[in-house]
Every structure is written in C-alpha cells, then in structure tokens.
C-alpha cells in the first residue's frame with residue numbers, strides 16, 4: 128500500500144530526512160516511532176503530498192506522491208499533529224464540510240457526518256461549536272474527519288499526544304477497529320508503548336534516519352536481554368570504546384557522542400562485562416563508567432535514539 132524509498136529533505140541546509148525508507152502492506156498498522164525532531168511529521172507531509180522531498184520516492188496505492196498527488200489524496204485520510212478542527216463550526220459542520228470538500232453530495236455527506244459523530248461518541252455535542260470541545264473531543268473529531276471518504280490509507284500524526292489515559296485508550300480502540308476493517312494505517316508516536324500495542328511493525332527514526340525496523344518482538348530481541356554501557360572521559364577515547372563494546376556485545380553499539388556513552392546489547396550479561404573490561408584494557412582506555420543493565424522496552428527506544436541523554440541514569 129505504501130512504499131517509501133530513500134527520502135531526503137533539507138530545510139535551509141539543515142537535513143530533516145537523511146534517507147528514510149519504509150513499506151506498509153495492505154491492512155497493516157505501521158508505527159513511525161521517534162523523538163522530537165526525528166522527522167516523523169516530515170515523512171507524513173511527504174506522504175500526504177504537502178511537501179516535496181529533495182530526492183527519493185513515495186507511492187501510495189501505486190500512485191506517486193509527486194506525479195499523481197490528486198490520486199494520492201483521494202486514497203489517503205490524514206489527521207495532522209495539530210488539530211485542523213474549525214472552532215467556529217460545530218462538530219457536525221466540521222465533518223460535513225470535509226465530506227463536501229471530498230466531493231460527496233449533500234445527503235450522503237450529512238449521513239456520513241452523522242454516522243461518524245455517533246461512532247466517535249460526539250453525537251451529544253454535535254451541535255455545539257468546536258471552540259468549546261475538550262482536547263480529547265477535538266482529537267476524536269480530527270480522527271473522524273480523516274476517515275471521510277473511506278480512504279484505504281489513514282495517516283495519523285501523533286494521534287494521542289496530549290490525551291488523558293482514557294481518551295488515549297479510546298483512540299487505540301478506534302485505530303484497532305479501523306485496521307480490522309482492512310484500512311492501512313501509518314501512525315507516528317513518541318511512545319514506545321503505543322507502537323508496541325498497536326503496530327504490526329515499527330520503524331524507529333532518529334535525526335532523519337531509520338535506526339531500526341521490524342516487529343516489536345524483533346526490536347526487543349535486538350535490544351538483547353541486557354544492555355552493556357561504557358562512558359569515557361574524552362572524545363578521543365570514543366572510537367576505542369566503540370570497538371570494545373562491539374567486541375564484547377557482538378553487535379553494533381549505539382553511540383551517544385555528547386554523553387560519550389557507548390551502549391550495546393549483551394545476551395550473556397556478565398560474560399560480556401568481563402569481555403569489555405579486557406577489551407578496554409587492551410585499548411588502553413580508562414572508562415569513567417562501565418555498567419550492565421537489564422533491557423526494558425524503553426531501552427529499545429533510548430538505545431536506538433541518541434537524544435540528549437545524560438551520562439548516568
């Protein structure tokens with residue numbers, strides 16, 4: 128349903144996307160997981176034809192986002208990161224307007240708006256201006272608007288950010304129902320728990336690059352049962368620390384240059400710790416901190432992304 132190949136995008140010389148590729152099968156839920164500024168919204172904007180990439184390709188349902196933008200828009204429903212609800216209009220009018228803009232005739236547009244208001248438990252407030260809606264109601268109205276015209280792909284940019292736990296659960300259920308109907312879904316999130324719960328597959332991006340992809344089980348397995356970390360005092364010791372961690376863990380370490388921290392999955396925990404000590408001694412590096420911790424779900428995410436983390440945790 129979706130094929131994204133090697134997207135690159137710069138904003139005034141600052142790279143936002145540095146080669147993002149992903150694919151989503153029909154009826155699949157894909158989570159695009161990443162911290163602030165990772166490039167999630169930029170990917171969404173390219174896919175929904177709102178932004179031209181500098182290079183790379185994206186296709187939705189076989190349609191190229193650059194060559195056939197109108198077809199892509201027809202196949203796609205989108206709920207952006209920031210609400211597109213018109214405060215002056217009522218809930219009903221908001222949905223009716225979108226339905227009409229999508230080319231529906233008056234009667235079906237009215238019916239669709241009514242059905243969606245029921246489905247998203249907004250029927251009671253349907254006649255009230257959206258200005259008086261709570262954040263959760265707004266989010267639900269946005270989600271409802273994304274479904275108008277029964278798009279085969281629904282793109283949701285951080286659909287639950289800022290929602291209370293109950294509204295979040297509601298949204299999760301609705302996403303699940305949508306997928307059960309065969310709709311393909313791309314959702315972005317900063318929450319690993321959300322990706323884990325909803326998605327068939329997860330693509331983790333950080334600083335415009337895909338840093339991991341696969342099912343959540345695979346990502347957790349890749350994170351290993353233990354995490355081994357080394358913190359060094361000087362920048363010129365980093366390369367040696369990376370070599371030592373790679374040797375000890377038998378996998379490619381993640382590097383946090385600011386924290387001068389190197390981390391690697393280590394299936395055999397203590398044994399890996401012994402190996403890293405030997406390797407560091409051989410490199411002639413005196414580490415500031417060396418440690419072994421158990422991998423948690425968050426480690427998968429934190430280990431893969433390299434945002435400004437402190438030296439200790």
Ligand SMILES: Nc1ncnc2c1ncn2[C@@H]1O[C@H](COP(=O)(O)OP(=O)(O)OP(=O)(O)O)[C@@H](O)[C@H]1O
Pocket residue numbers: 138139142143161162163164165166167168169170208317
């Ligand atoms: N229109 C723009 N002009 C300049 N820079 C931009 C623009 N849009 C995005 N960027 C930059 O591109 C990078 C990626 O931004 P993007 O909005 O895609 O991140 P994100 O993953 O959606 O983050 P968030 O979780 O905060 O929504 C950031 O460094 C951002 O500052």
Ligand SMILES: [Mg+2]
Pocket residue numbers: 167168169208284
């Ligand atoms: Mg965003």
